Amino acid sequence: EDQVTQSPEALRLQEGESSSLNCSYTVSGLRGLFWYRQDPGKGPEFLFTLYSAGEEKEKERLKATLTKKESFLHITAPKPEDSATYLCAGGRMDSSYKLIFGSGTRLLVRP
Amino acid sequence: DTGVSQDPRHKITKRGQNVTFRCDPISEHNRLYWYRQTLGQGPEFLTYFQNEAQLEKSRLLSDRFSAERPKGSFSTLEIQRTEQGDSAMYLCASSLALRGTDTQYFGPGTRLTVL
Numbered sequence: 001e002d003q004v005t006q007s008p009e010a011l012r013l014q015e016g017e018s019s020s021l022n023c024s025y026t027v028s029g030l031r032g033l034f035w036y037r038q039d040p041g042k043g044p045e046f047l048f049t050l051y052s053a054g055e056e057k058e059k060e061r062l063k064a065t066l067t068k069k070e071s072f073l074h075i076t077a078p079k080p081e082d083s084a085t086y087l088c089a090g091g092r093m094d095s096s097y098k099l100i101f102g103s104g105t106r107l108l109v110r111p
Numbered sequence: 112d113t114g115v116s117q118d119p120r121h122k123i124t125k126r127g128q129n130v131t132f133r134c135d136p137i138s139e140h141n142r143l144y145w146y147r148q149t150l151g152q153g154p155e156f157l158t159y160f161q162n163e164a165q166l167e168k169s170r171l172l173s174d175r176f177s178a179e180r181p182k183g184s185f186s187t188l189e190i191q192r193t194e195q196g197d198s199a200m201y202l203c204a205s206s207l208a209l210r211g212t213d214t215q216y217f218g219p220g221t222r223l224t225v226l
Contacts, residue, residue: 004153031213032213034214034215036217041220041222042219042220043115043117043202043204043217043218043219043220044154044202044217045217046214046215046216046217049214087153087154089153091213097142097159097206097208097213097215098144098156098159098167099144099146099154099156099215100156101153101154101155102153103151103152103153104152104153
């Protein structure tokens with residue numbers, strides 16, 4: 001059965017304190033690994049897609065990496081505005097292209 | 112910015128009532144998805160359209176749920192005889208199917224509360 005697991009569930013950081021979020025996946029025929037950011041009461045906002053092991057993508061203070069079993073979202077010198085829930089999702093290579101989401105990591109960055 | 116829009120943003124209803132939600136996708140996007148998200152969880156897939164054809168429905172989608180996408184444009188999701196367990200955020204996403212890529216862009220969601 002397809003599964004995406006994120007850890008930790010919650011993370012508190014001081015401003016400037018770098019850290020990493022983990023996403024472990026078992027998705028049949030993975031076509032892509034997606035990262036989204038979600039603010040309270042809003043829809044997920046697209047961040048990155050990773051297609052193959054070894055691939056890396058960066059955006060401001062965020063960098064996403066992918067292995068055959070895991071993906072990491074590295075946050076360098078975070079700011080309070082980076083506080084949000086970060087969702088990881090696996091996309092299947094089948095007719096629907098539906099996304100299978102993890103439960104997310106709630107990040108709080110304190111000033 | 113013509114992103115995905117959803118209406119209404121919030122809906123409070125009594126158990127047993129019918130509700131309908133609307134989603135307007137990004138123009139020229141041919142795929143449209145509905146997901147449901149409960150507190151502390153990630154979104155769960157409900158159903159998917161390619162143009163006007165509904166190609167897949169999750170087992171989560173009981174026969175009280177129906178979705179349409181007439182003419183391949185906007186979509187509606189109707190829940191009949193609502194139950195308290197239907198309380199959740201209903202998210203719509205759209206994408207443009209291109210070879211090797213399919214990034215889904217989400218709307219703001221409709222928050223449903225069933226009393």
